[in-house]
Amino acid sequence: MRILYISLIFMTAYINLLSDEIVTDSLIDLRSYFNSNAGIFIRTINYSGGNLYLTVNYDNAEDYLLISTNFGRSFTTVAYDTTPYKIYQDSFGPIVRIYDYDSRSPFSRGTCIVDSKIFISKTKGIISTPDYESGKFINDTIASQNSNFNFIENNSNQLLTCSEKNVMLSTNLNDKWNVITPLPHKYIDTSLFDLIYRKAIFSGINNLYLLGIIQTKNAVRLDNIILKSTDNGASWNTHSKIPMSAATVNDIFIKKDGTLYVCGFKEYDSDRPVKNQYEWLSRFDLQSNQWIDLISDSTNIHFTLNRVKFRNDKFGIAHGSSNLYYTFDGGDKWSRIFAPDEFDMGVIASEFIDDRSLMLASFRTGILKKVTLKTPTNVEIEKSDLILYPNPVTDFINIDLSNLYIHSTQVSIFNLMGDLLMTENLNDNKILRLNVSKLKSGFYTINVGKYSTFFIKD
Helix, strand or coil: CCCCCCCEEEECCHHHHHHHHEEEEEEEEHHHHHCCCCCEEEEEEEEECCEEEEEEEECCCEEEEEEECCCCCCCEEEEEECCCCCCCEEEECCEEEECHHHHCCCCEEEEEEECCEEEEEECCCEEEEEECCCCEEEEEECCCCCCCCCCEEEECCEEEEECCCCEEEECCCCCCCEECCCCHHHCCCCCCEEEEEEEEEECCCCCEEEEEEEEECCCCEEEEEEEEECCCCCCCEEEEEEECCCCEEEEEEECCCCCEEEEEEEEECCCCCCCEEEEEEEEEECCCCEEEEEEEEEEEECCCEEEEEECCCCCEEEEECCEEEEECCCCCCCEEEECCCCCCCCEEEEEECCCCEEEEEECCECEEEEEEECCCCCCCEEEECCEEECCCECCEEEEECCCCCCCCCEEEEECCCCCEEEEEECCCCCEEEEECCCCCCEEEEEEECCEEEEEEEC
């Protein structure tokens, strides 16, 4: 039997968050808007001038821009795109990726609004703006057809976006785009490796950050790399590298005070053929020049964090395939809530409404919800020294209490909704053995006094 020792970052009072710390307001299910149960992907949410703007990809075939003037209770189609495009493929040595969904129409990846002007970055190297009279998108192809743009950022009258191979900057709101792609040979041996770009962001005047991946010619990923420019992309320097063996970076964000955050996932080996992924959030410490982990819960497996961002210096969020984390103190303490029940695969898009409220979009189901967060009480992230094994478990789970100082006299097991399912009185044994065979397969929380952690029932 393999014993899995787990030391995790855990939120001790997360169960109360479901009822006491959030207020949700169900707004609209876009399946009724499209009168269909086909896949509805809300790609982006923007809140500007009291209006909500959504970009939606419907059935992997049609791309829409929707607007709501009544805070999401109904939407109107502003523009749509059903333009067919030829199937293309990228070759990475022996690996060939075929993007067949792009054979129908390009779809949105990012949106920004500047003085009521809407700019949308799309697949196929396209930057779109809506034509309100015709109800169509004006698609400007500013990069090669095999370039899929990711997010688009704005800073005053500047726009910034990137694809896997191109980094593009406009200093006059889309009238002219400049290629500011770093020269890969400065950072890698281009005969052996490729440098793939994932996200470009502004950081004040003339300062840019660029997240990339160093991989082999056959697409084996080796390192996350972050580049920095202080001259609007004219030159770039390496800020830091994070080996893929340590973590995979999905997103990057820099606060106005210069604090840099990344999120994604870590992995640990298990007896199973597929490695387990778990959520990860980290902040760069300027004094030590090191990344400091803020969230790294190795029991919360199969989950990742895909986005991190701040509304101001205090209010920030991170979300992904299951959970949403938030902070009101600038990022020192993070609290967790679970995605609403209808969000079957987590949160795909989010937008700040005010200093307490968010708009959240579900992955794939086309459901949009407003969430208002209350200031958490007695909720903080702290270490837990509970050791459980085996985890995942089938019948009996062992709890190692030998290194814990416990006043409580019983162990409690909860489901993810906070329902108490089991209790067991403690004895003098340092290893407590529990029979959990009657629990259904899924995730559970186990509490012993002030200590809490997760386990998985197979």
